[in-house]
Amino acid sequence: MKMKEVVKRCRQFTRPFRVDDGSKFRLKDFDPDDTLWLKSEDKDRAKEALVMGVEALAQLQDMLYAHDRWAMLLIFQAMDAAGKDGAIKHVMSGVNPQGCQVFSFKSPSAEDLDHDYLWRCMKCLPNRGHIGIFNRSYYEETLVVRVHPEYLAKQKLPPKLITKNIWKERFQDIRSFERYLTRNGIIVRKFFLNVSRKEQKRRFLERIDNPEKNWKFSSSDAQERAHWDEYMDAYQDMIRNTATEESPWYIIPANNKWFSRIAVASTLIESLADLKLSYPEVGPDKLKELAAAKRALARGK
Ligand code: ATP
Ligand code: MG
DSSP states (O other): OOHHHHHHHHHHHHGGGEESOGGGOOGGGSOTTOOTTOOGGGHHHHHHHHHHHHHHHHHHHHHHHHHOSOEEEEEEEESTTSSHHHHHHHHTTTSOGGGEEEEEOOSOOHHHHTSOTTHHHHTTOOOTTOEEEEESOGGGGGTHHHHOHHHHHTTOOOGGGOOTTHHHHHHHHHHHHHHHHHHTTEEEEEEEEEOOHHHHHHHHHHHHHOGGGGGGOOHHHHHHGGGHHHHHHHHHHHHHHHOOSSSOEEEEEOSSHHHHHHHHHHHHHHHHHTTOOOOOOOOHHHHHHHHHHHHHHHHOO
């Protein structure tokens, strides 16, 4: 299939989930079970389509790398067991590892806490020509830190700065930061993998019952479930305040992993294709150099 056709198809999978003006965003308008027009019988065909998508992605990434001007930052946020790791693994499976960097942000270290909260993330921003992936990110500063105020207390902020406006201020700072990145050629795309509470429970039980998945289960994840509604409020407020035209959120239905992977891959393909990249053209001097090298090679053994 031609790239143009692939991109056209991808748009059908991205449009319904894109939020680029957060003002009217309501999480309950997005169904975690949504698979658009695809039914579970289409699952195998969908997996084949993903393979094709991954090939297209590899081509686009190769051009991004060769062009060496733009970078792409992908941010993944979700409740536990929503499938962040699997989505990252599958979607990036065909791309050249040299042009891709993945960073996971867990509880901050003592050194992290000795700095402003963007510090540890700024050190991991993608190089030009690269795709950078944040598995969790500075957005945790408006999620887990909001739900558990004891984390905020550990951040060594001057007490005077901790006011009731702190979340609004963080949203403002994050919006400015992302605008700064965009203006520097780093395209930001943000994914919320939207899993339902019921499906999360099913996946946790599977992790407990299946010995091969035991390692994935942590009882603290299950404890966080008790704060589900507070997390959903925090996610909604975060998306309302940080979804912009240049760095939109994608609310990816995540109850069906085969579907969420297609939706994520499609977003990435579309975003890279929109850069209208091409391989750098070489000038007359380089062409002369190539011709001379070809002649020399032909003459030799
Ligand atoms: P998985 O559980 O699938 O391996 P994960 O992303 O949940 O992946 P964990 O090892 O559970 O990885 O660690 C992530 C934990 O770190 C999450 O509970 C998250 O809320 C927490 N965390 C991330 N950033 C911060 C932060 N800035 N402050 C406090 N906690 C944070
Ligand atoms: Mg976890």
